[in-house]
Amino acid sequence: xxERPLLDYQAxxxxxxxxxxLYADPQVLEDEFERIFTRGWVFVGHESxxxxxxxxVTRRLGREPVIMVxxxxxxxQVLANRCAHRGTALCWEQRGHNSSFQCGYHAWTFGLDxxxxxxxxxAGFDRDKEDLALDRPGQVESYRGxxxxxxxxxxxxxxxxxxxxxxxxxxxLCDLSPTGSIDLSxxxxxxxxxxxxxxxxxxxxxGYHLNWVHASMVSAAPDTYYQEVxxxxxxxxxxxAVDWGGGHxxxxxxxxxxxxxxxxxxxxxxxxxxxxxxxxxxxxxxxxQLLWEGPPHGFVFPxxxxxxxxxxxxxxxxxxxxxxxxxxxxxxxxxxxxNRRLLRQSEAALGPAAxxxxxxxxxxxxxxxxxxxxxxxxxxxGRAWIDMSRGLAREQVLEGTRRAGLVSDExxxxxxxxxxxxxxxxxxxxxxxxx
Amino acid sequence: MSDSxxxxxxxxxxxxxxxxxxxxxxxxxxEALVTDDMRYWVPAGPAEGDRxxxxxxxxxxxxxxxTRIRQLCTGKRHAQTPPSxxxxxxxxxxxxxxxxxxxxxxxxxxxxxxxxxSKGRLRIWPGRATHxxxxxxxxxxxxxxxxxxxxAGEPQPNLxxxx
Numbered sequence: 001x002x003e004r005p006l007l008d009y010q011a012x013x014x015x016x017x018x019x020x021x022l023y024a025d026p027q028v029l030e031d032e033f034e035r036i037f038t039r040g041w042v043f044v045g046h047e048s049x050x051x052x053x054x055x056x057v058t059r060r061l062g063r064e065p066v067i068m069v070x071x072x073x074x075x076x077q078v079l080a081n082r083c084a085h086r087g088t089a090l091c092w093e094q095r096g097h098n099s100s101f102q103c104g105y106h107a108w109t110f111g112l113d114x115x116x117x118x119x120x121x122x123a124g125f126d127r128d129k130e131d132l133a134l135d136r137p138g139q140v141e142s143y144r145g146x147x148x149x150x151x152x153x154x155x156x157x158x159x160x161x162x163x164x165x166x167x168x169x170x171x172x173l174c175d176l177s178p179t180g181s182i183d184l185s186x187x188x189x190x191x192x193x194x195x196x197x198x199x200x201x202x203x204x205x206x207g208y209h210l211n212w213v214h215a216s217m218v219s220a221a222p223d224t225y226y227q228e229v230x231x232x233x234x235x236x237x238x239x240x241a242v243d244w245g246g247g248h249x250x251x252x253x254x255x256x257x258x259x260x261x262x263x264x265x266x267x268x269x270x271x272x273x274x275x276x277x278x279x280x281x282x283x284x285x286x287x288x289q290l291l292w293e294g295p296p297h298g299f300v301f302p303x304x305x306x307x308x309x310x311x312x313x314x315x316x317x318x319x320x321x322x323x324x325x326x327x328x329x330x331x332x333x334x335x336x337x338x339n340r341r342l343l344r345q346s347e348a349a350l351g352p353a354a355x356x357x358x359x360x361x362x363x364x365x366x367x368x369x370x371x372x373x374x375x376x377x378x379x380x381x382g383r384a385w386i387d388m389s390r391g392l393a394r395e396q397v398l399e400g401t402r403r404a405g406l407v408s409d410e411x412x413x414x415x416x417x418x419x420x421x422x423x424x425x426x427x428x429x430x431x432x433x434x435x
Numbered sequence: 436m437s438d439s440x441x442x443x444x445x446x447x448x449x450x451x452x453x454x455x456x457x458x459x460x461x462x463x464x465x466e467a468l469v470t471d472d473m474r475y476w477v478p479a480g481p482a483e484g485d486r487x488x489x490x491x492x493x494x495x496x497x498x499x500x501x502t503r504i505r506q507l508c509t510g511k512r513h514a515q516t517p518p519s520x521x522x523x524x525x526x527x528x529x530x531x532x533x534x535x536x537x538x539x540x541x542x543x544x545x546x547x548x549x550x551x552x553s554k555g556r557l558r559i560w561p562g563r564a565t566h567x568x569x570x571x572x573x574x575x576x577x578x579x580x581x582x583x584x585x586x587a588g589e590p591q592p593n594l595x596x597x598x
Contacts, residue, residue, distance in 0.1 A: 189492065191593075192590040194592075216512040219511065352592060358594075361593050362552045
């Protein structure tokens with residue numbers, strides 16, 4: 001570690017520019033795995049994915065494979081997917097159900113809480129089983145069913161990480177359910193892209209690119225609601241690009257919706273059951289507000305995209321490769337036809353065969369091609385910088401560090417990068433466990 | 436030639452024509468092979484259960500398939516601009532049933548796609564297709580096509596071609 005030249009992230013991310021080496025230099029990813037994905041809060045999964053004790057899913061926290069499992073007491077556990085004996089992965093599929101985890105190598109058996117339960121031929125084994133539980137993150141917390149982990153355990157409370165901005169985004173999604181709970185158990189679709197992971201917090205929340213990258217979608221499906229919320233150009237479009245602080249940000253479409261359920265491309269007549277459930281649960285006034293406002297289109301740092309009625313995980317694989325995992329939000333307490341409508345909308349928007357995201361993917365791959373071997377020492381020479389200044393001068397400063405711009409401004413992109421700079425220069429949250 | 440051999444020949448001719456039109460990105464000619472109630476399904480796992488109850492890569496009814504073709508024909512579908520050079524091998528054709536109106540047929544395929552839109556990677560798509568071919572006006576048309584990719588459970592690169 002000590003021999004590595006330190007990268008000067010303060011110099012590589014300015015208020016208005018970002019250096020291309022941050023997408024291309026393998027050392028950057030090593031630093032990110034350490035400072036962002038090991039010393040900070042990272043989204044893991046949703047409680048609804050594992051409803052019953054023994055249900056599990058596998059994920060990656062930065063470079064560490066983990067199992068998210070519901071234990072016998074109904075608690076959500078996040079465990080290293082690595083036998084405490086010789087390190088074999090315990091689970092290799094995306095989801096499953098077990099009453100315990102048994103390693104295939106020497107049959108060590110672990111409980112759903114990660115404790116070591118049994119070792120074959122115990123006479124030759126004199127260690128304390130309590131010292132050989134599965135590794136686990138220092139902290140695991142959830143908010144409205146969204147489970148986050150802080151691997152090193154020194155990042156402070158989840159509430160501080162989310163702040164009002166991040167929590168507000170999750171609230172606005174979950175509040176659309178009559179029960180206040182959403183269901184993310186329909187499985188995740190992975191979209192593999194030959195790009196750095198950071199193109200995705202950018203592109204998923206960029207209000208400036210749609211008329212060009214998505215021109216074919218606009219032309220083939222001209223009745224999309226994106227027409228009124230983000231495509232119409234700057235004049236007359238009331239949507240905003242909002243920096244909520246803490247690396248959380250949003251394309252806020254609410255001011256542009258011209259009728260209830262515009263975000264669903266529907267009206268009350270099309271989905272009467274849903275509207276009745278929402279009114280029964282929340283009262284008429286609140287239901288009307290929810291039907292107008294719809295779900296957020298935003299990002300929770302560092303890896304969670306809330307794409308209206310879709311949820312996506314940004315997973316770095318290598319400097320030049322990432323996976324964009326998504327699933328469709330299903331609401332509890334609504335009729336089946338409504339949830340099926342959401343599934344069909346999700347298939348149109350996200351995934352490798354959808355009408356929208358594949359064009360972002362090829363654009364991200366072209367960016368990655370163009371950055372090629374960009375190195376940090378190109379920066380002083382003025383090479384391979386990207387410009388993110390759009391709207392900087394006309395940004396509205398809200399309370400605290402919050403900012404809002406026109407939906408076509410790069411306020412959301414700066415929100416990501418300015419928080420990134422803070423995290424990467426502070427070395428992440430202080431480690432409590434020592435390394 | 437027996438009747439069943441004649442049917443087999445018609446089915447093979449149809450599948451090979453469909454494959455060639457897809458390989459050559461002749462979108463509208465491919466679309467002319469489908470019925471007005473065509474269903475096109477590419478599940479993210481085994482082709483089991485109720486397709487409408489799961490999250491799929493593709494689950495098109497006829498209207499959505501028309502949108503898909505329209506998008507490809509705009510010339511601005513960046514993920515297929517320019518269209519990928521492709522060739523596929525179709526084999527292991529088995530006629531599962533034939534009720535006189537509809538023929539259910541499965542086949543294996545291996546499709547080679549050169550993704551020239553960005554890094555020029557060769558993508559290999561192995562899988563199994565199940566077609567429902569319907570007789571009418573003296574010809575066959577596709578009323579349904581479902582495609583089980585061997586890699587269906589794993590992350591996919593852009594899948595903006597016609598499988």
